[in-house]
Amino acid sequence: MGSTGATILSTADATTAPSPGPKPPRNPFRGLSRSAKIGIGSALALVAAIIIFLVIFDWNWLRGPIGRFASAQLQREVVIAGDLRVHPWSFSPKVEAYGIRIGQPAWAKSVDKDAGQMVQLQRIAVQVKVLPLLRGQVILPFLVVDKPDVRLLRAKDGKANWTFGAPRKDAKPLKLPAIQRFVINDGKLRVDDRVGGALFVGSVNAQERAGERGGRFVLEGKGSLNRSGFVAQVTGGPLLNITPDRPYPFDADVRAGSTRITANGSITRPFDLGRFETQLSIAGADLNRLHDLIGLTLPNTPPYKVTGKLVRKGQRFDFEKLSGRIGDSDIRGDLFVLTGRERPYLEADLRSRRLDFDDLGSLVGAAPATGKGETASAGQKVEARQRDATQRLLPDATLQVDRVRAMDAKVSYRADTVNAPNLPLRKVSLDLTLDKGVLNLDPIAFTFSHGDLKGKVRLDANPAVPKTDLDVRLTNARLEDFIPIMSDGKRAIEGPVMARAKLTGTGNSVHRAAASANGSVTVVSPRGQIRQAFAELLGVNASKGLILLLSKSEKETPVRCAIADFDVKNGVMTSNQIVADTGVVLARGRGTINLDTERMNFRIEGDSKKPRLLRLFVPITIEGPFMAPKIGLDASKAVGQGGIAAALGSLVNPLAALLPFITTGEAKDADCAGLVSEARQQGAPVKTSQTTPAKVKK
Structure with missing residues (x-):
């Protein structure tokens, strides 16, 4: 009984006793020293203060310090005259700045007294993704520029206002981050290049346009280039899904006066403009006029059209499998251009299956033939009429010595057959080098039905008045090849x-050099x-x-x-x-x-x-x-x-x-x-x- 009652009592007590409640949360600061608690509290208070500061902070207070820092870095005055707005509470923070002015470098006024500001922007807004940034990738969800007015200037000594700090010969090509929305509203652009002799004045706009395949990105430029009409349009796929590791396709159409360039290609790593490849087509009245667009000195030619694959890898441009026509002659081959040097360097290996001989005269400024079936531009037809009216043979076209001094080149040209009425010409070969303003044609060779005309020509464009040396020999030729056939079919x-002929002359045209020539000319028929x-x-x-x-x-x-x-x-x-x-x-x-x-x-x-x-x-x-x-x-x-x-x-x-x-x-x-x-x-x-x-x- 005793034990049983005890057991019953114990059970009753267990039944009637209240159950224990949930355990209270553990105090995270339990066990910490007083100084540690103070430190953690101070840190939390600082974070809270920073958050409150960022919420109530007036970012305009930083306009002055940012402008002074940028001025020191760019070595010219930089001013943020309007509001500076920052929206940091996002994984894609956004910054807007209004009324930005970037001045010209100190030397600009001495080159162009009306240079004004280098850059003026009504507003620029940019957004950047934080997480890709941690992986080393820069992706901008959008970049918007409102009413930019940009004036670029390069002096004859090569100083350019878009170069900040000391000029570098090995300056790398422009590399932009991946931009998923890019807008330029009502842009103005002026480019005054005193080195290349190019002046562009016009407008620039960029925007997304709705259409097939989810829309297209369009960048447009309009204006005048050296007083000739200029229109350029670059279109590409939608920017929204662009990533730095996937090629971005684009099309381009550029028209400058009589010159037209079309391209269809892709930027290998958007938007690293130092790496792209494209199928390129170039057509125009004269290859020499491309200088205003690409800065290279090319020979005068009749109207032309050439196509090929253009590949850029850093400072090197390769124009591969070039083919087309220049005047009435076909042309094919490969060439490449190296930039980032004191002077651009061009190297080419070119060939014609059939050369129309009068097309070759354009190299020295002579107008090509303009008869039925001949190809010539409107300007060349005028020159031909003047030549015929004045009965002048030696061309007076002025040599552009500044352009000759501005680049180096090595060119090999071969013509397998030649169309040359009244001449027994069969083949032509030219090897040209241009180095530091000295042009050498060595050898220059013409192969006739019988015999050869071989020699060399040296043009030094470094003196104020260019000097030309010519030394050519005709060997193993036949008189009957150069004498017209008589009516009875006999010679x-x-x-x-x-x-x-061995001659030396000075002058900036073929005619002027000939008019001052000294030397000797001998012709012999021994039997x-x-x-x-x-x-x-x-x-x-x-x-x-x-x-x-x-x-x-x-x-x-x-x-x-x-x-x-x-x-x-x-x-x-x-x-x-x-x-x-x-x-x-x-x-x-x-x-x-x-x-x-x-x-x-x-x-x-x-x-x-x-x-x-x-x-x-x-x-x-x-x-x-x-x-x-x-x-x-x-x-x-x-x-x-x-x-x-x-x-x-x-x-x-x-x-x-x-x-x-x-x-x-x-x-x-x-x-x-x-x-x-x-x-x-x-x-x-x-x-x-x-x-x-x-x-x-x-």
Whole structure:
């Protein structure tokens, strides 16, 4: 009973006793020292104070310190004249600044007194994602710029107002962060590049446009480039989903005057503008006009269109698998350009399957042919009409020496075939180097049906007046290749010919350099055959020559030697020797060629080697402009022998007028070997053995 009652009592007590409640929370500060508690409390209070401070803080208080810091870093005045607003409570904090001004560097006023401010912005708003920033990626959810007015200036010495601090030759290409919304409202842009001679004034806008495939990003620029209309549009996919590790596709269309550039490509890592690739098409009236857009010195050309793949890797641009047409010539090859140097460097390997020869003349400023089927720009057609009207051959286009000094180059060009009416030209090859303002064409080679014209040209553009040195040789050529075919399908003259021209001139155009030239020119034909009719007429043998011509005689006589050797001084070529020794006539001449006025004045007198019944001692004259010389007779010398009228009359009424014209053939063979040795040693490379007379055809 006792134990049972005890048990019952115990159970009752357990049933009626209250159950224990939840344990009270543990005090996190239990066990901490008093000083530790004070420190934690102070930290929490500081965080709370910072939060309260950020909420009530007026960010405009920082405009002055930020402006002074930026001014020191950029070395020019920077001012935030309007509000500065910061919205930090987000994983994508936002900053807005109003009324920003960035001044010009100190030197700008001396270059352009109206330079004004470099940058003025009504507002700029930018937002950045914090979490990607912790991984080293900069992603801007949006960037908005309202009414920017930007004035960029580069002086002739290369100083640019967009370069902050000391100029660096190895400056890296522009690299922008990934921007998922980019807006430019009512932008104005002025770019004055005194180095490249380019002036752009216009507007810039950027925005997203609704449309297919979720819309497109569009960046537009409009205005004038060197007083010619300019329109540029760059479009790309929606920016919203852009990431730094995925290529961003884009299209571009640029029109500047007569030049048009279209591109379809992608930026490898948005928006690292130092790495992209694109299919590029360029068309225009003259390759030289690309200088305003790309800053490279390219030759003058007829209208062109070329395409290829453009790849940029940092400071290197590769234009791969270039193909297209320049004038009426095809062109293909590869080229690359290196920037980030004291002067840009271009290297190219180019080839034409078929070169239209007049297109090559554009390189030295000559207008191409403008006849039916020929390609020429409107300006080149005007130049061609002026050339024809003035009967001037040497081009007067001014060499752009500043551009020649501003870049370096190495170019190899080959033409497999050549279309050159009236010339037996088959191939052309040129190797060009441009280094520190000195241009060398070495070698320059023209391959004819027979023979070659090879040599070198050196142009030094560093002096105030450029200096040109030319040294070219014609070897193993044939006279018949350069003489028009007669109506009966035969050549009037045949035989080898060789020549050399060695000249030095000063001037900033081909014409001016020629007008001041000094040096020598020699042409030699050591042997050959000539229609006897023409040989007789060199001596103005009226009876024999005209009868043979009228009878269409094909009878030939040997050419034992023909030489034309000139001294050139101050642009005037004065003959030392002009001799043509044929089997029937020995002709000698003298005269001048004025490279400034482009006129010639020659007098040729011939002596028959055999007795002739009728012989007019009348010198032949060749006078007038290069493009239209006139051949005549000096009639005054025939007056004592009955005059030209009487001589011509003798053809129909011979006997009474024959006797005064009888010659006994006192002229002897010219000493061809001696004449060659008398020709300048630096003249045509002729061996004495080459002057052996050819066998006379029976």
